[in-house]
Amino acid sequence: MVLETKVKPLRKSRGGLVLLLGPAFVAAIAYVDPGNVAANLTSGASYGYLLVWVLVAANLMAMLVQYQSAKLGVVTGRSLPEHLGRRFKTKSRRLYWVQAELVAMATDLAEVVGGAIALNLLFHVPLPVGGLIVGVCSMALLTVQNRHGQRYFESAIIFLLIIVTIGFLxxxxxxPPDPAGMVGGLVPRFQGSESIMLAAGMLGATVMPHAIYLHSQLAKDRHPDARSTPARLRQIVKATRADVVLALLLAGAVNIGMLLLAASTLGGIAGTDSIEGAHAAIVNSLGPVIGVVFAIGLLASGLASTSVGAYAGATIMHGLLKVRIPLQARRLVSLVPAIVLLSVGVDPTWALIVSQIVLSFGIPFALIPLLRLTSSKEIMGEHRDGLVLRLAALISVVLIVALNALLLWLTFTGQG
Structure with a gap:
């Protein structure tokens, strides 16, 4: 069974907060994937500290929606895709699955391409071969989840997340970044349509639709005894909130750190609009050791995030279509588009940024149903979102939709 979990209910004596953490750190790996690297480095190199505020706002949104997703899974015992699958009619369910699957494919593209770039930087492996290696390694990680359960998978992903953090920071x-520049970057503003496109890409790379779908599944599988008593459910919901805050604070620090590094190191240097060019500039400015550490972080990011992406795709398919396929088989199929793009010579950094823009357009399709479900007293009971949380989520959705509409208008009118 694809999404089978082997996690045993926690004994009371082991019910401490630390032992309840984990699902959010798996979801958080999606927030530091290679797409983030491309969008954040390009932003920092091209506009300095201008778009720091986008990452700060996006990370706050991410905390909000990931908590809502995890809480939905814990309180109801169903993932977000399962809830949607129960509510949509057959045709609507299939159409919804198509857009969610496109989002998952865009995610997979970014992660495989990023891992391939890292292998090329480290060992000069051709990009298509590097993509295949990343795919094979991600299959091995997914085998850990299938054979040994979610706790071991969480441990493997958290280990890679630590490597990512070290590599990128x-x-x-x-x-070190300029303090005045950092403070100035907290003021919301743009500089032309290209900065808006980058902001949309950064938003798509930070608030990840597939992570929203997946987190509800991870949380419900990790805490199968959550609804055994009202007191136990309240404990798990509290632990879930702490899990999300800690994991997303770490992911946010990595994202902002990448932009700050690019702003302080890569500004005004030609060729830094690509990961390869940014890496070369980092090596020239900070030395080969930092360059190697950065590339290792990029590789760890690609390996971990592509495994999580495949897991998310399986969750979406099962919840909406009631279809289960082996994770390894799904990994193999979703690997094909990335290998094709790498083989035909498409610029990999451009592909990464475009994939993140695709993700940003998928966000409302995940956020709006999530907001409606977690606001329902009938579904969530005493754990429904409060007024402040509902307003914050509504503002997030409006901002995301408005940014994407503005991006479309600028793109098709040729302005900026």
Whole structure:
């Protein structure tokens, strides 16, 4: 069974907060995937500290929606895709699955391409071969989940997340950002349509639709005894909130750190609009050791995030279509588009940024149903979203839709 979990209910004596953490750290890996690297480095190199505010706002939105998703799974015992599958008629369910699957494919494209770039930087492996290697390694990670259960999978992903954090933040030690620039970057503003496109890409890379779908599944599988008593459910919901805050604070620090590194190191240097060019500039400015550490972080990001992406795709398919396929088989099928793009010579950094823009357009399709479900007293009982949380979620949805509408208008009118 694809989404089978082998997690045993926690004994009372082991019910401490630390032992209840984990699902959010798996979801958080989606927030530091190679698509983030491309969007954040390009933003920092091209516009300095201008778009720091986008990452701060996006990370706050991510905390909000990931908590809602996890809480939905814990309180109801069903994932977001399962709830939608029960409510949509057959045709609507299939159409919804198509858009969700396109989002999952865009995610997979970014992650495989990013891993392939990392292997090329480290070992000069051709990009198509690197993509295949990333695909094979991600299959091995998914095998851990299938054979040994979610706790072991969580441990493997958290280990990779630590490597990602070190890899992407190490350069800040040698090239600290300008405090005045950081403060100025917190003021919301744009500079032309290209900065808006980058902001949409950064938003798509930070608030990840597939992570919203997946987190509800991870949380319900991780805490199968959550609804055993009202007191136990309240404990799990509290632990879930802490899990999300800690995991997304870490992911947010990594994202903002990438932009700050690019702003402090790569500004005004030609060729830094690609990951390869940014890596070369980092090596020239900070030395080969930091360059290697950065590339290792990128590789860990690609390996972990592509595994999580395949898991999310299986969750979406099962919830909406009631179809289960082996994770490894899904991994193999979804690998094909990325390998094709790498083989025909498409610019990999451009592909990464475009994939993140696709993700940003998928966000409302995940957020609006999630907001409606978690606001329902009938579905959530005492754990429904409060007024402040509902308003914050509504504002997030409006901002995301408005940004995407503005991006479309600028793109098709040729303005900016």
């Amino acid at each position: 190490a350069g800040l030690v040698l090239s």
